[in-house]
Amino acid sequence: MAIVGEKGAMRQWSRSQRQCGRRIALVPTMGFLHEGHLSLVSEAKQRAEKVVVSIYVNPGQFAPGEDLDVYPRDFDGDVEKLKPLGVDIIFNPRDLYVRDSPEKNGAGHETWIRVENLEKPLCGGSRPLFFRGVATVVSKLLNIVEPDVVVFGKKDYQQWRVLSRMVRDLDFGVEVVGCKLVREADGLAMSSRNVRLTATERKNALAIFHSLKRAEELVRSGETDSSVLIEQAVSAISHAGGRVDYASIVDQETLQSVDKVASPSVFAIAAWFGSVRLLDNVELPNS
Ligand SMILES: Nc1ncnc2c1ncn2[C@@H]1O[C@H](COP(=O)(O)OP(=O)(O)OP(=O)(O)O)[C@@H](O)[C@H]1O
Numbered sequence: 001m002a003i004v005g006e007k008g009a010m011r012q013w014s015r016s017q018r019q020c021g022r023r024i025a026l027v028p029t030m031g032f033l034h035e036g037h038l039s040l041v042s043e044a045k046q047r048a049e050k051v052v053v054s055i056y057v058n059p060g061q062f063a064p065g066e067d068l069d070v071y072p073r074d075f076d077g078d079v080e081k082l083k084p085l086g087v088d089i090i091f092n093p094r095d096l097y098v099r100d101s102p103e104k105n106g107a108g109h110e111t112w113i114r115v116e117n118l119e120k121p122l123c124g125g126s127r128p129l130f131f132r133g134v135a136t137v138v139s140k141l142l143n144i145v146e147p148d149v150v151v152f153g154k155k156d157y158q159q160w161r162v163l164s165r166m167v168r169d170l171d172f173g174v175e176v177v178g179c180k181l182v183r184e185a186d187g188l189a190m191s192s193r194n195v196r197l198t199a200t201e202r203k204n205a206l207a208i209f210h211s212l213k214r215a216e217e218l219v220r221s222g223e224t225d226s227s228v229l230i231e232q233a234v235s236a237i238s239h240a241g242g243r244v245d246y247a248s249i250v251d252q253e254t255l256q257s258v259d260k261v262a263s264p265s266v267f268a269i270a271a272w273f274g275s276v277r278l279l280d281n282v283e284l285p286n287s
């Protein structure tokens with residue numbers, strides 16, 4: 001497993017692999033890896049001969065005042081976790097944006113990608129520049145690594161949908177794969193940010209998962225009214241001391257709210273426990 005920090009070297013490696021006819025899969029991450037990330041690597045290994053994992057905490061997707069400075073990092077630990085998995089390259093770019101290179105004399109990055117409608121609901125409400133940053137950095141990674149397949153997790157459901165749309169709309173020559181959300185043994189969605197929860201917040205945050213499970217059960221027993229499903233979730237999370245950013249039942253493709261659970265929909269929640277904002281979701285069964 002090699003660690004590559006320079007984008008020219010990354011591109012050169014990819015091109016030489018492709019010239020030999022080898023398929024490349026890319027797994028983009030921000031590091032502090034957990035089993036959720038490792039499941040993406042397994043999926044990538046199934047789909048390509050060569051696997052690149054990128055580790056880059058992208059400043060371009062954090063607004064001022066968000067948690068960029070305290071985002072968990074453990075590069076050496078990540079390397080150890082990836083070693084046994086047969087990953088070929090860890091791409092840990094030092095020079096991703098022009099502003100990262102002092103010799104460019106302040107000539108800054110000024111090109112941004114917007115996925116105009118899909119970026120607006122859900123996370124787009126409280127993080128209006130988030131998907132602009134994500135779409136732009138993922139475009140850069142795709143242009144540098146030139147993978148055949150790129151793998152994302154459905155824990156970040158809207159992110160997966162936004163990036164799939166971007167790839168389709170802009171004709172990137174890559175297949176986008178969405179992998180199922182991986183949970184801790186007690187049900188909490190795995191997330192790098194979980195480490196920032198206190199023990200009490202960690203316990204209370206389970207209310208998110210329990211309320212989504214409850215919604216699933218209600219749908220199975222015939223409840224289709226979104227407002228009923230949402231109210232029980234908001235109430236359970238608030239009782240547990242959480243602050244709901246959004247709790248929305250939306251169409252799986254358009255991410256527009258639905259009043260009734262009648263077609264493929266997803267119940268997506270973002271909620272704060274202490275200073276940590278957590279995401280979770282379930283794809284709801286059709287009633
Ligand atoms: N629990 C999970 N199950 C499946 N995929 C996941 C899970 N957690 C993260 N991923 C996926 O891993 C990729 C990298 O995500 P990232 O490095 O931001 O980790 P994260 O755990 O989502 O961190 P955080 O939410 O704290 O930013 C994304 O495609 C994301 O959806």
Ligand SMILES: CC(C)(CO)[C@@H](O)C(=O)[O-]
Nearest residue numbers: 028029030058134137156
């Ligand atoms: C896709 C991504 C690596 C872009 O920085 C990030 O948003 C993430 O880790 O989910």
Ligand code: BAL
Nearest residue numbers: 030061062130156159
């Ligand atoms: N996985 C989400 C990345 C972020 O919250 O910035």
